[in-house]
Amino acid sequence: MDNSLVIKDYEAAVVGAGHAGCEAALALSRLGIKTVVFTVSINSVALMPCNPNIGGSSKGHLVRELDALGGEMGKNIDKTFIQSKMLNKSKGPAVHSLRAQADKADYSREMREVLEHQENLSIKQAEVTELLTENGRVKGVKIRTGLVYITKAVVLCTGVYLKARCLCGEAITNTGPNGLQAANLLSDSLIKAGVEIHRYKTGTPARIDGRTIDFSKMVPQYGDRPVIPFSFSTDPEDVQKEQVPCYLTYTNEKTHEVIRGSLDRSPLFAGVIEGTGPRYCPSIEDKVVKFPDKDKHQVFLEPEGLHTNEWYVDGMSSSMPEDVQLQMYRSVPGLENADIVRNAYAIEYDCFKGIQLKHSLEFKNIPGLFSGGQSNGSSGYEEAAAQGLIAGINAAMFIKGKEPLIIDRSEGYIGVLIDDLVTKDGIEPYRMMTSRAEYRLLLRQDNADLRLRRKGYEVGLISDEQMKELENKESAIRQEIERLGKKIVGASKEISEFLTSIGSTPLVTGVTLEELIRRPELSYEDLAPIDPDRPLLSDAVREQINIEIKYRGYLEREMRQVSLFKKI
Amino acid sequence: MSEDTIAAIATASGASGIGIIRISGPKAVDIAQSLMFTKSGKKLDILNQPSHTVKYGFIFDGKEPVDEVLLTVFRAPRSYTAEDTVEISCHGGTFVLRRILSLTVRSGARLAEPGEFTKRAFMNGRIDLTEAESVMDIISSGNEFARKNALSVLRGGIYEKIRILRDGIIHETAFIEAALDDPEHYSLEGYGDKLKDVINKLLSDIGHMIALSDTGKVLKNGIKTVIAGKPNVGKSSILNLLSGEDRAIVTEIPGTTRDVLVSEISLDGIPLILYDTAGIRETEDKVERIGVERSRKYIEEADLVLFTLDSTTVTEKEDMEIYDCIREYGKKCIILLNKTDLGSSVADSSRFSYPVISFSAREELGISELKEKIGELFFAGAFSSGEDVYVTGERQIEELKSAAGSLKLVIKSIDEKLTEDFYTVDLMDAYSHLGNIIGEDTDDALFDRIFKEFCMGK
Incomplete structure (x- = not known):
């Protein structure tokens, strides 16, 4: 081969700079590995081509966990x-989940900046x-222009781009999301190397011009105050800022008639x-067909950003x-005059059969080849980022000749996610759910740092x-719980009146504060x-004390169930 | 599918006209091929023998014919085990059967463990677990009820009942999980009270099944009934009356002396195993004492004692001894005041704290009252044969109890005002215990249900 075509500057290549690719590239380079990350468009780094939010039920857990391990998504959304909003606040702590609406353009730009400033990391549009x-x-890998990058490891974070095909009625284009x-x-090259492929599909709704929406016909949905940050490294004071509402409306029989017709x-x-x-993520036509008895479906209008x-x-x-x-959106209250900026579409893509992967996310049959993200058959930004982080870390471990990082089902949602992906024959894009975690009560979003930071x-x-x-933090929690277990309050008149x-x-007799908290x-x-x-303690510490008691x-x-699980 | 091939004698042990050797597994047909020849020792083509057809031939041990047989081939999956299966019908007799069996082993089969064919049928998805268990029950069923119940289970009676219970549980769990996953879409407001009603109904259904299981066990095994009483109160005639034509089933219990006979009778569907101590010699005083001692032994093992009094004689020490014995062992007991056709009673039956039935073996009086009393004592008065399906396996009953235990924990969580996410762990535990009864696991059932019933997502 012509030597001028061969580049040997990098130890690792990451294919794709979406949510998985960014985490993989950052993890590799931060662990001292000279890394190049490829993206088909430098303007689409950490793009959010679908919903404008990060987190949500169980996905919020994933973001917290990846933050505890040293990932970037939590910091970037903060x-x-x-x-x-903290979802499920009226439920038990295991199902509290943080969800934040993002300014999509900001999110992408901020992440690109982090990548651009990262030592050991180069971005290459190709x-x-x-x-x-x-x-x-x-x-290594070869790019379209013919250049060859010789590396020790490759991490595939190809998302939905492999042989992507977008469908909007009769209009079918062979493009990735957003016309990319x-x-x-x-x-084909991967198939030749022995990789087995699934064909999956997902979809996205339309984006509508805000000037043509009548928000007065919808119910505003506000954020929480105070805001709890995603990242354990973010100072809570830095995230108390002005928030914008989303809006709730519903489809109706007319909408359903348009669809059925x-x-x-x-x-x-x-x-x-x-x-x-x-x-779990059906299109509206799917919903209308599968749930014919429902006379309406919920619709949320969510802003794509502050400057759009x-x-x-x-x-x-x-x-x-x-x-x-156009007819179906315009049948919804508040959208009667809606103009579509970007149409809704379904997208089909190639992804890899998860059972070809080890728990380290390395291909069983191709040493040095790792894969993370939607290309492993998952769906969602958070699922992608979590895998990208693990694939990146383990590509680094591979290059360094160290043991891979494997999180098991009792240690984190990341463990549940990867175990499900690599051990079960996927039948559809995989989405995280709290009910998939057997040890849900232990794997809370509030204790992700206590569970995983040490591993990071x-x-x-x-x-x-x-x-x-x-x-x-750990010792503050331990000491305070100890103190509460020793501190006895008497059955005095004042105490009883207070209670x-x-x-x-x-009280009938003296009890410890710990026993009282248990009421x-x-x-x-x-x-x-x-x-x-x-003592004066942070909100996070007080929360742990309360939950643990x-x-x-x-x-x-x-x-006890976990220790049984570990024995198997 | 199993990798090895198993073989066993499929017919009951003991001398009989014909016997069957069954071979099942991937090598079943090969093994049959290696053993099967014409009378003159020419090869027969078994390898290409179509499924469900019979061939006539001889089993050879080397050059020597062992027996003249009919050989049936069942090809997978259309066989009992869903594997390739061969059945060799040969002449009965332990020797021939064992010899052919050992030939199959020499050709590469392994001796099957008890129940292994049924286990394979289950493993290969031909039958569910309750069906598999009831096949074992049918094989070992001792009476008509047990056989009927086992058959009903085999037809999926239990399966259907358990399936309905599980369906109820997973529906509620899926709703809770859908609401936790998409809280802005599904509300759990006031859901605890509704769930409590659902669970109480489930608990009562499970409780009913457990209660019936006692009945089921009694029916399956038969009620061990001892007719006790001092000499000459008419025990023999009572036995003869109760057993009627069923008396033909009289057998001797191995290992006991010939003085106790057993007959299995069906009192309008209630299976009784009558222990007849009437054979005990009663003429000489010494032996009489032994007779009482023997009676004690049978009373100790009985489910029911029919304590017989002679209405024409006054109650005496001997009656009291038997009475004390019944009380000592805490047995269920019915007093038969026999010979009431001979005039009004002089026996003081009111001294005994058991129900009394005026009886006459000679005039056949009191039988329907007796049946009614037995019904009250064993089936809380609600005996109806042939309608309910009874869970009788110990394992199944344990799983039912565990499921009920988990459901009670849900009620406890609701009462303690815990949040809904705490309910689903115990709900799924109950679901999985019930699944163990019919051999179905929980893998992905919940997600299938969530996605099927609840509309969620962007």
């Missing part, structure tokens, strides 16, 4: 959110067309779509022809200083007035 192997091992260039050659033009029902779509007119129509993804889309430190992505902070005043019952109607916070010796029985039961 910088660029425009609304934040389509990777070929995986190069030698004796069954990874040797698809990667049409890499799949045009089903013959839907690529989904006409059989044009070949890929398998996710059941575009609004995302959550609940109404579709692959109907655009004229049908051992790998090398968490600094000494961050580790010190974790240790301080009655806050809706509890008087269903009481919390650590409630007892402040009768606990003058209480109140749910101890349940937590211990689950820990």
